[in-house]
Structure formats: C-alpha cells, structure tokens
Amino acid sequence: MILGIDVGGTHTDAVVISDHQIQSKAKVLTDAGNIMGSLIEATEAVMRDIDPAALRRVVLSTTISTNAIVQGKTEAVGIIAAAGPGLPPALISPRAETRFVSGYINHRGLEAAPIDEGEIRRCAREFKEGGIAYAGVVGKFSTRNPSHELKIRDLITDGFRHISLGHRLSGHLNFPRRLATTYLNSAIWGLYENFVRAVTAFVERQGIKVPIYILKADGGTIEIGRSVDYPVQTILSGPAASIMGILSMTGGRDDAVALDIGGTTTDIALFADGVPLLEALGVTIEGHKTLIRGLRTRSIGVGGDSAVRLDGGRLEVGPRREGPAAALGGPCPTPTDAMIVLGLTDIGDRQKARHSLEPLAAALGCAVEEAARAVFGETVRRIAEAVRSFTEEINNRPVYTIHEMLEGKKIEPRIVYVVGGPAQGLAPALGKALECPYHIPENAEVANAVGAALARTTAEVTILADTERRFLTVGEMGLQMEIPGRFSKEDAIRIGRERLKETALAMGASEDELEMETVEEQEFNMVRDFYTAGKNIRVKVQIKPGLISPLGG
C-alpha cells in the first residue's frame, strides 16, 4: 500500500493505492501559509480507514521549495566562484553575493591556474561578518575535476550552516547555470531542512515506519533524508506529479501529448515512446536558468476561464483570467461559457453563459451559438497550435552527429491525453485538431497524488574518461579515479552503471526498479602530433522517469 500526496498551489490531493487500485482519495484546499497543515489534513482524511501498518511507502510532492523561490523566502548566500577567463562576471549575473576568485580548471579537467587560499579565507570571513550563514562553491568545469570546489569547501567549512557544491548538483556543462543552481540550493536549504524535520516528526507520530520519498522536478523520487542536501531538486514537482499521474493512468508506450487544461493555463507535455521528455539542461524558475533535471513542459495562457474578447475584430482567448466563467458568476465570457452554450458541458447557469456571449455575437453579427462555436474553435486552435510548435521545436533541436541528423528520432504523437476541468468538453475537438485519438483518464482529479505515489527513483551519472591522462571522473559524485591505458567505452559504461546503481540505492531506490539506460556514449581518438595519444570517452547513464507499477483499470 502506497500513500501519495501532492501539495499543489490550490489543492492538496492524497491517495492510497493498493494492488494497482486507488483505495481511497482526498482533496483539501491548500493553505499557502501552512503547507504542513494542509499536508496533515489531507493525510488524515485519506488515511481515515487505512491501517498505517499496511503502508509500504509514502511519497510527497510539495510546493515548499518552489514557493520559497517564487515568494523570495530565501536566505542570503555567499558564493565563491572560480571562473577563470571567459565571460566577465557582469554577464554571469548571479543574484547572490558572489566573489570571483583566482584559479580555474580547463575543459580537459586540468588545473589551469591555482586557487589562492588567503583570498578564499578572506571571502569567507567577509561573508560571515556580513551575517551570511549559507555558502556555495562553484568552479568552471568542476564536473570535470571537482578538486577546486572541494579544496575551497575545506578552507571555509567552519561557520556556515550549509555549503552547496556546484558539481554535486548536475553533471552538465554550463557554468552560469551551475552557479544559479548552487545559489538556489543554498538559499532554500534552511527552510527545506525545517520542512523535512516537521514531516519526519509527523509521520513518526502517525506510527508510519516506512520510507518516505520526495518527488523531484524530473518526476523521480528521492528518500527524504537524502533530499536534505539537494532541496533544489524538489522544485516544480507539481507539474512533474501531474505528468507522472497521466502516465500511470494511461500506461502508453507510444509518442503522446498530455494536456492539463486548467482555469488560466494549459500545460503541455510530450512522451517519446511513453517516456516523458526531460529538459535538455535544466528547468527555469523565476528567471533562474538552472541545471536541475526536470520534465519538459510548455505552458500557454489558455484555459477554461480565460477571458474572451474581441481585439480589432479578432477573437482573443486569454492570456488573462478575470474570474470564473460567467455561468459561475464571473465577469466576462470564457471558453467554459462557450462550451455550456454548445452543450459540451453542463455546469453553472446556462442563461448567464448565453448572456455573456451576446455582446460578442452582436459584434460578430451572428447568433450566440455561432459566437460560442467561434470561441470554442479559437480555444482549440490555440492549444493545438502550441502543441504543434512545441513538438516541432523538440524535433528541430540541434544535433551534433551526421547519424542523428539523418536518422534521429522524431516525435509524432499518436494519442492525446487530456485532464483538467474542461477536459470533457475540449478533448474530442483537440483530438480532431491534432489528428489523433484522445483519452481522458479516470480519476484525473487526483492525477498528481497518483503520479507521486507511483514514481520511481531517477538518477543520472556522467562519466568522462581520459586514457591519455589515465583518469576518470564521475561528475555528480565528485569522484576521480585512475584507469588503465587500455580502457574502453564499454568499461566506462560498466563503471557508470555501477555508480548509478550505487547512487540510486542511496536515494532510496529498490533493486528491482533500476531500469538503467545509456543516454550518451561517445568515444574520441585524441590525436597529438599526428599520433593517437589516447581516448576521450564520454558516457551518461540514467534511470529515466517511470513508474514502479502502473495503475490498473
């Protein structure tokens, strides 16, 4: 038996799943000022008739980290950056107290200039004198060689509540994003740690003695104790929960589109052969471009409650929401009102819906039904167009080999999944516009909690092996080891898989859910002075987002 909870912006959903079935579900309003309270309320409601002893695991998806960032409830952070030459500090634009210090690592992972210990101690002292309790250490190419970051951390270790290291947060190359990610991780560390303590205490009080997991932005889980050092990975878990929920309810293996149509926005996600797509580098939050692995979504300002108006004879749907649909007492016509008039949905006051569309019909010189059809058509068209451009963007992403250029996978959605309030009314027309069948999953109103409950642990490991210099680096683990001169790509993949397994188990994965795959494998002959000096091998292995078990039904 699994308990899944999603603390969303508006509602907190909870489900208990057993034998691939939803045993119990609950929905309460989220109190943004007291997330813990909402969590407790939903848990108590869903567990009313459930024996806590029967639980096998608990998974939480919360807005706690997202809210901290969005609402600026962050701590001051002092960042020490060993950036070397390249972009000037002004272009890296960190939103933190950042000191650019001497010393850097080059693209091969070699020290190009040493760090200056005195300078670093001085920075740390100044941070502390300024009352800064959280620090971050970021080096250029630190994923290729973490030694500077580790050395700097050791030099400043006393006196800070937490120090985040850039290389631990992602194996990807991108120094400005590494800096932003490190900053955010430190900035929300205190708040998040408090939350984890509160959850742990509450669960103990409930007599629940099973592993507790937190959902990450990539739709994977991490054991709560382990998550304390990586709070930034838990941002934007809401959209991830929704996508994983849809996945669990459909069990598709094809290319697909998922649409979550809300009041104000529609969130679009794509599946390639049934696997949700990840952002290439990382998610963006409040203007911070990060290296946080996250599901790739696109949000557009069209939803059931979007304000409809005429702009120079053109029908505009959204992006503003003025209130609920006119049929429910809102101030202006909305797509929902159009659907009510067309008999596609049966909520609210039909007369009010008709009435709200009358001025529009008059301006267009047509009957109210026709105006409603126009509004409905425009809503469908906008969503379908966004889906197409999102798909096209992904299919046109740059590739770097002739093979991928000529044979690369193209996503061609075969089915569209629709969830959200206006799903019933819009889905058939959306399927038609996208030229594929549609499906509205059952229990979609608790999709997020189900998605959280059933998500498996995800992880990624990046390997760079350099047989000329005879060493190998595992980026995210900050690990460097010697390798023999005869070392192949297959060896690198083997080591990658071992390390990935180790990482995933430490994050709370169980042996039977370790579905590993190699997402990148490249091997280059390094030629110096016309002779092969060694091989440069790059490997990335991951456990992709997926489910521990699908929902039956």
Added chain:
Amino acid sequence: MKKRKKTGLIFFPAFDWAISPTHPEREERLLYTQDQVFEEGLMDFDNIVEYKPGLATVEDINRVHVCVPDARRVITESHLISAGGAITAAKKVLEGEVDNAFALVRPPGHHAMRIVHGARGFCNINIEAIMIEYIRRHYGIKRIAIVDTDCHHGDGTQDIYWHDPNTLFISMHQDGRTLYPGSGFVDEFGGPNAVGMTVNIPLPPRTSDEGFLYALENVVLPILEEFKPELVINSAGQDNHYSDPITNMRFSAQGYAVLNDRLSPHIAVLEGGYSIEKALPYVNVGIILAMAGLDYSAVREPDYNPAALQQSEAITTHIHRTVDEIMRRWYHRREIAEAFRGKARYLKRRRHIYYDTDGISEEQEETVRVCDDCGGLILIDSRADTGRRIFAVIVPGMACERCRKEGEVFFEEIGKGKYHQVFFQDRDRDVYLVK
C-alpha cells in the same frame, strides 16, 4: 556599453566524421570547442539562438561547382550538412530572424575551386560559395564581400570569384612562400573583368595581433568602405592562432574577437583551425561574444602571454610595405585592368591544380570572354590524372545577353569528342546540363 545583436549559431561538429582517424580534420576537432561554448553557457543568452543546420542539395552545389563526374561522387553527407549549415546561417540573417550568424560547421570549404575532381586542402566543396549563390538565387542580393581570415590562402574561393565583378574577395593569410597552398600574392588581383575584386594580403610568419589588425584597418576596412557590399561574409578560419600545429602565426583569441568585432560580418563560416584544445575553444567563444555584441575582453587562452607573442620590428615594417603596395594597386585598379585586357577579346590562363587530400593532379585551361557588361563567359578544359577530361561552359551570374548567347551556342555546337563530359552552367537561370 555596446549594443547587443541577435546572433544565430549553427553548430555542427560532425562528431562522427573524419577524413581519416589521425587527420587534423577528424571527429575530435570541435569537441573542446563544444565543451567551452556549453560551459560558458553562451546558448542561454537571449540574443544567441542555436539553429539546426539544413541540408544543402545537389542543385545548390551545381550552381557553383562543376563536379567530376558528378556532385554525389565527390561528397559525403557531411558536406551537405556543412554547406547546409552555412545556408541556414544566411537564411536566418536574410529573413531578419537574427542580425548576424555564425556557421560553426565542418568540414571546411575554402580550398575547393570551381572544378572539383576531388578534395584539396581538406575541402571538397566550397561552402561559402554555395551559400553565396544560394543567397543570390533566393534573395536577389548582388554585391557581396568575402573576407577570408584563415591562415591559408583561400585559393578555392578566389578561383570561383576570380572573374566576378560583384563579389569582392579579400584574403589575409600566411605568405604563400611559407605555407600551403603557396598562392595568394599581392599581384593576384582578379581576372580581366574583375580587376581589384580579388585582394590578397600575405603576412609574414610570426605576425601577431598587431599585424593582423593593422592589415584589417588599413586594407580590409577601407576597401570594404569603397566597395559598399550589401553583405559581408567572413571565412573564419582559426589557424592563425599562435598554438596552431600546422601554421606559423601568432594571432590570439583576443585578436580574433577584436577582428570580428571591427569587421562585423553578417555571416561568419568556420574554415580551418587545428589547435583543437588550446585555441579553438577560446577563439570561438571570443567570436560568438563579439558577434552578439557582448563583452569579450575577459576571453583568453590559459597560456596567453602577449609579451612573448609580440611581432618583430622587421615584421611590422614588412607588413606596412605590403599594405602600401596593395593600396597602391587598389587605387590604380582601372589602369591595371586596361593594361591587362589590352585589345584581347578572350583571355586564357593555364594552370596545374593539385588535390593534396586526394592526390589528384589537374591540368586546366580557362578562357574568359573580355566583357564590360558582366563577369564574362567562361570556358574550361580540364584534364585530371584520374583519366577524366571535361569541358565546361559557364555563364556567370548576372550575365549580359552576349555572354549568355555565346555560351548557349558554344554548348550546343561542341561535340563530346575527346571529353568524357561537357557541362553547361547558367547561374541566373539555375540551369545545369551535362552531355
């Protein structure tokens, strides 16, 4: 603060293509450049947009080259992608999506001449020329300048535009007496119908930033100012770098960035550059920042030491003299043209062309109609030691009626005789015939 520009980047490192495993033109070439560009986070700037290259077509190639026996036989897919990348760069600029664009693609192309029997200087087809003729065909742009800053003389591009009065070709390179391909001297100054439209700036070995920028300020920019091109293209080879293993110059990443900044090309296309670890990562970051109007002053190589790279007095004096000589020729280009043409109706040049990459030798006789109204009809008799002999009738772009008519009659009347193939190319009408 400088004005930011919207820059398109077409990055195609062809990680699965090499001429041969240990050849300088191999898979590894742009690996560290990719690492550096990614690590600096350049793709995250709002004004830097990455595009996937399109694929050039055989028609795009046949608009420029005469490939023997045909285009498919002298290229691989990689060439269609690198030429396609250059075309994508041009499209994005000409359709106004971006202010300028950089095609960071391989394999390169500036040693590929009009007639192609095989690969020379690592090049099979001339990707800039293919891009330029695509631009002319689809966007109707007439006056175009190419500034080739590769360390090797851009002899292929020079050959293709030798007779074209609407294309200014300027090449800055290491003196041909000391480096492949051994050409690019001051007196190579354009064909009889395009005198002064080819400008060569040979620079002595060990020329540093100072010398390159002097030539830029005193030759390239003043001539561009007078020519008034609608479009400036930079063949952005990076083998002038002080660490390049196959050349002898002392140019730096800063130097490249400054050069690009002052030249402000609409489109830059990567050519050579084989210091793949010590130069390319930094040079390319510098060029991208310069194109985007972003501060590049902090870009430098880990081992950069300007004092050690300084050029000698003798080099400075030598460069000043070369520059004076070029400008003297430039200002007297009309007199030079008259002397060159005399009363001739047709002028011939005979050349031996060596394809070092493929080990092919070609004997070529090229005849051009002396014409005041266009680049002139071109007739080429070419024989390679592959055993193939061909004849080509080339009606130039923006051809006058006389030249076109004569070309058409010539092609109609010529028998195959001793030739394996006879080609007819008419750029304006996009006609390419083989018999």
